[in-house]
Every structure is written in C-alpha cells, then in structure tokens.
Amino acid sequence: MARSCPRDEIRALVEGIDQESGDAVAVLAHVESCASCRKFKAKLESREKAFRSALAAFGSEEASSRCPEPAEIATVSEKGLDAADPGLVDHIARCGTCRLTLVALAEAQPVASLEESESASLEETTVAAVKRRVAVARTKSDSEGKRSGSSGRVPSGRRARTTRQVALLENRSSRFGLVIAAAACFVVAFVFFAFVHDGSEPQQEANTTPANPNPIQPPRQQPPKQQPKSPVKPTEAPAPKPVETPAPAPTNNQNNDDQVTAMNRPAPVEEEPRETQPEQAPPVQQPEPTKPDTGKTVDQPTPTPAPLPSPVTPQKPGTPPKIDRGELASIKLDAVTGPVEIRKKAEKNWRKLAISDLIQEGDALRAKGEDGSVTLGGKARVGFDGEAVGTVAITSTGVRINLESGGVEGESLAYNGLEIADVDGVVTAWKGSKLRVECGGEKGTRVAVERGTVNVGNDQGKVTVHSGHEISVAKDKKPLRESELRGPYRTPRK
C-alpha cells in the first residue's frame, strides 16, 4: 500500500458517511488502480455487511406491548429526543415501528398543512366514514359495559345505544326523524296522561315504567327502583321517584322510546355536572330508602346492605339529595408530565395518572422513579421529585398537597392557589410564586422561594418568605426568620 492511499476516505465511502460525490469518484478511481486498496475495500465491505445485518437484528423489533403509549411518542415527536427518557430513546432505536412512526410524524406535519387545499368532498367522505365507525365502536363499548370505575370516567348512567339510536344520531338533522320523534313523544305523553287521569294505579304505573333518568337531573341522584320480581330490567334505567323528581310526565316517559331518547340526549346542560361527580356508585347500588315489599315508610331508612366507597351520603328519604362535599371536591388536570401516578382514595394500588383523571379530595399522587408534574385546574402546578408522595386536598381557592415524603416544587397560578402542608407546618403560596418544599424528617421542612412570596406557618407562628430566601420549619417550634438562599435551590439527593 502506498502511504498516500486514502484509507479513511475509503472507509467513509463504504460506511456511507459524509461522501462528497467528487471525492468519492477520486477515491474509487484510486481503489481501481491500487490492489491493496481493493483488498482493503473488499474486507471493509464484508465487515460492513456483517454490521448491517447485526444492526438489522438489533433494530428491527416490531411493535409490541413494550412499545410506549402513543402519547409518549407524540411528545418525543414534538419536543425532540432531548426531552425524552433514555429508556424511551433506547426502545425507539430498537423498534422499527416506533422509529418509522416518528419519521412519518415529522413528514406528515408539512403534509397536514397541504391537506387544507385538498377537496373538501374527500374530507367529508372520510369524516362521514369515521363518524359511522366511531358511533358503532362507542355503542359496542357502552353495551359491553366496560366502563372503568377507576380512571375518572364518570358512569353516565346512560343506556347503551341501540343500532337504531346510532342511526338516529347520524341523521340527527333529518327533519323526518324529528317529526317521528315528536309524534312518538306526543303519543307517549298522551298514554301517560290517560293512565294518570284514569286513577287506576297511577303511582305504580309510574314506578314500573322503565323510564330513563330525567335529562335535567344527573341519573345518579335518582334512587333506583328495585323490583326483582318485575319483568322490567332493573339495571336498564332507574325509575325516578315522584317525590324527588317532580318533572313533568312527558319528560319522564319520553325515555320509553329510543327515538325520543336519542333526539333528546345531547343536552350539554345535563351532562356537565356529572364531570364533577366521578367515581360514583351506579344508581342501582344506591341506598334504598324504602322497601315497597316490606311496607316500610319513607321515614324508616333501611341500612345499606353493602357500604360502597361512594362519597355520596345516604339521603334522608323524601328530601332532595344533598350533594356531598366530596362530590364537588374534585379538580381537573390541565397537564401531566413525567411518570406521575395516582392512588385513588378508596384504592390501594397506584396507577399511571391520565389527563382525563379527576383529582378528588384524598387522592394521593407521586412521581415514580423520576420527577413528574401536574397542573391542577388552573390553580397550581406541582412538580413531584422522584418518589415524592403527597395527598391532595381541595381548598376553597385551590389545592393543598399534604406532603408525606420527598420534595415538591410548586407554582401558584391563582390567588392562594397552592398550599403545601406536612407535619411541620403549612406553606401558602401567593399567586405567581414559585417555591420548593422538602420534607426533611427530624430536621424539619425546608421551604425555598424562587419567585414571589409565600407564608409559612404552624401552630407556633407564621412568617413570610420572599423570593430568593429559604426557611426551615419544624414541628412544635416557632418558624425562624427567613434567610437568604445560598445553597442549591434543590437539595441534592444522597
């Protein structure tokens, strides 16, 4: 081999890195004329082949259950690899499907803007097809009764849609359908009034009618009718007690007809309150104030046979159902970042927190392994250190995190939107302030303020800590005055 042989260039050529077309031609010309370089290139090519086949063995995993959730891939696609967990990047390197998904997303973004110029008719066709499929899937999902009670999903109490209802949904704008629905409603109302005025068992008739809940009232608040001997399916829909639901008769009976139900169902006013009352027991399992077959009066409430974790307290029969504070004490999530997990108040197991979860009073949050943060209902953002655990309480102005262990960083987004409490004291963050609270065990709790002002207090006293200052507070000791923040804002982990 001549000393001038371009070995590095040959290697780059074989490896396919940074090859300039002009250089490549010159290198190839040299290789043709140099026997040593020909041999060298042949060996390199052989090794390169081995490398690529090994790489294929390494990086050709197909989509599997180990693949991250779509949300994680979407985050990597938008925020780049810097924001991604190394484990996730490693998986992407191995998994051909995830890699190609990322490439497709990068390529699809410009295409999506081109989509606007495409014919509207194509989109309409696609959208119509999608709507049909979604309606069928939702119907199927509802009828399978796979509503998860642990994920913040509100049991709507709505009956599974029939195919007929789906068809009506799709043709909601059809005037023909409206006319049929109105006629059916009229007939049902007429029949009901006929029974009422007849005077023959009007009450019983109303009770045995498999009526749907009043659309103005959330279905959970209607004590169900339990008549096991009745041919009516008890789980289909609870019959509203006349005392508690003095709704007009046509409204109660409209549910006998699927058409009417379908046409009346999408009333936003009725469903909105349900979002704030999650995790409730289904209506059938509500405490039954009366037992018709035993002849007990409404003033003698029977004990609930199986107490449920529902926050709804048994209501005194005959009175409108009171809304327990627990029902209202929930807050929506605006964002979740990192491996934040939730343990619902009535549950023992931790599960990954989803954006759709409603945080309720008593729910515990933690960041599993690494830091994670949540933004709670526009009131506060709370970042949990890895393995930090805190229980959420809902206050009149925001949220309170009862810190059990670890450290949190908080930001108050509303007036007194965030309180952080532990055994040593309570920290109230003013709006716009940013702070860090670390449980220190016997040493007490350290509070460092990065921005704004916070109040720190316990039963011995209260002090105000300003931006750039810190304080330690211990149980049964008066909080000392704030000191300037000199060390690291976050105490390094040991």
Place this chain on the structure above:
Amino acid sequence: MAISRTREDEADLVRRCLTGRDDAWETLVRDYTPSVLAAVKVALRQRGHGRDPALEDELVADAFEELAKEDSHVLRSFRGESSLATFLSVVGTRRAYRVLRDRLRHGKAVDRKAEHDQQSPRQGEPDPAEQIATSERASIIVEAIAELSPGDKLLLTLYYLDQKSYKEIAQVTGLAVTGVGTKIGRARARLRERLERRGVAFEAEDEDAQ
C-alpha cells in the same frame, strides 16, 4: 384544516369525549381527521404503497375506532404533553403499520408455502462451522451496538437500517442537519472501539500496510 386549540382546550375536549359527549366526539372527528389522514398517507407511502383513498379512509376510521372502543382506553392515555393532533397521528400511523404488517405476513405465508411446495434439495449451503462463526460474530456486534448510548443507537438504526437521509434524521431527532453525519461517524467510531475491545476487528486489518 388548521386546528388552533390551546392545550387546555384539547384536554377539555378529550375530557368531554371521555364522559361520552356526542358533540365532543363529533368535534374530535371533524377537526382531527385531516391530521390523521395526513399521517396515514405518509405511513402508506413509507411502506411503498401508492395512493389508495379507500384504504386511507379505512385506516383513519380504524384509528378513531381504536380511540372509541374498549371504554376509550387509548384516548385515556392522552396526557396533554403533546398536541392532540400529533397524538392522534401516532394512533393512525400505528394502525396503518399494523394493517400493512398483517397483510405482509399473510402474503409471506402464502409465498413460503408456495416455496416449500416447490423446494428442491438443499444445494450450495455454507459450511456449518462458518455459519456458527458468522452467528457468533453477529451476536458480538449486536451486543456492542446495545452498549452504545441510546442516541448513537438511534442514529445508526435510522441511517443504516431505515436508510433515512440526514434531513429526515434531523427532523426526527431535533439535531442540526449539518451535525448528523458527524454524529453518525462518531457513533461508528465508538462502536469500532467496543468491538476491538471484544477482540473483533471491525475494520479490515492493514496487514499489508506500512
């Protein structure tokens, strides 16, 4: 279709979908179908499929069906860290790949059966000892690749395995286009070092050099 929703609005839309609001589902489908369609088209093109509007529509509908079925468990996994359009595009793309993979497998199975039926006696197969040596070498290379940093691994697989251009790699990884080649070169150098430590000369020996 331009979707100008804040993250809060998107989270609210998802929340309303999860509570079973028909209007929310309608909005979701209407506003985000174009994004999913665009991603599905790219996924099909990546796998060498030409334009097939019927298949595209089918895949988009599949993606939304996946969101709605089984108590909307896929939609529940949306956490607001990315835009909803990107999230839905991932769902659509994955669906497209899955369908194409299933089709491919079916096709391969048919081909293999045909091959098997016409198979002649084995001829010209490599020496078993050589096969073992090759497989051992391959496993060492795989181990060495696995030891690289996740970023290096991703660059190598994107470039050599998926044969993506520097520009495409830059789009995926967020690196500057001009730095991609250098980083790949460094990753190769690190891999070479590791292989040499394991006694596998990755580079051709310069036995006749100097």
